[in-house]
Amino acid sequence: DAGVIQSPRHEVTEMGQEVTLRCKPISGHDYLFWYRQTMMRGLELLIYFNNNVPIDDSGMPEDRFSAKMPNASFSTLKIQPSEPRDSAVYFCASSLATGAVETQYFGPGTRLLVL
Amino acid sequence: AQTVTQSQPEMSVQEAETVTLSCTYDTSESNYYLFWYKQPPSRQMILVIRQEAYKQQNATENRFSVNFQKAAKSFSLKISDSQLGDTAMYFCAFMKYNNNDMRFGAGTRLTVKP
Numbered sequence: 001d002a003g004v005i006q007s008p009r010h011e012v013t014e015m016g017q018e019v020t021l022r023c024k025p026i027s028g029h030d031y032l033f034w035y036r037q038t039m040m041r042g043l044e045l046l047i048y049f050n051n052n053v054p055i056d057d058s059g060m061p062e063d064r065f066s067a068k069m070p071n072a073s074f075s076t077l078k079i080q081p082s083e084p085r086d087s088a089v090y091f092c093a094s095s096l097a098t099g100a101v102e103t104q105y106f107g108p109g110t111r112l113l114v115l
Numbered sequence: 116a117q118t119v120t121q122s123q124p125e126m127s128v129q130e131a132e133t134v135t136l137s138c139t140y141d142t143s144e145s146n147y148y149l150f151w152y153k154q155p156p157s158r159q160m161i162l163v164i165r166q167e168a169y170k171q172q173n174a175t176e177n178r179f180s181v182n183f184q185k186a187a188k189s190f191s192l193k194i195s196d197s198q199l200g201d202t203a204m205y206f207c208a209f210m211k212y213n214n215n216d217m218r219f220g221a222g223t224r225l226t227v228k229p
Contacts, residue, residue, distance in 0.1 A: 106160035
């Protein structure tokens, strides 16, 4: 398997622009997670899906952030409008199921810089 | 709320030597899982080792082993025969049983010196 795929790997945009990050989970995985990593706050869970349904979005920082999972093989994280403080590395991860030691497998991350 | 503490922001070790990274956590749960992830300069998050809290036996994966002390809420990672490729950030993580909200520590930056 190719692992979790994220695109783009790097994104530079100007404040106020819309940013869309994309993720393809490992085939067959039931869960998909979006994390954000910053120097100040470390790794934070933003939202996760189970079978394409959002389960917990309590980590989403504000209404400017939204995430969708239209099917089992694709998810997006959108920021509109973007702000400089959104600059971070955004990771997508997937796993098979919960209730056991089901490891989350991470994608390579998208480094976002908002100018 | 669960918190994970890594008290060593940076560590270094000579190649072929052994190093131990510390992690403590705070929880009132009895069933949970603990993980160590490695993040090399490529930024990829790679699972190193995992431990189920109900298991008394410490997990081992080749050169990596843990010292899990449930009563003390401690979960240290030992890297034996350190290699240059072990240079990375190491994150300790906690996850409650049947819950996907994984909490990470702040990380320890490990440098393996030749």
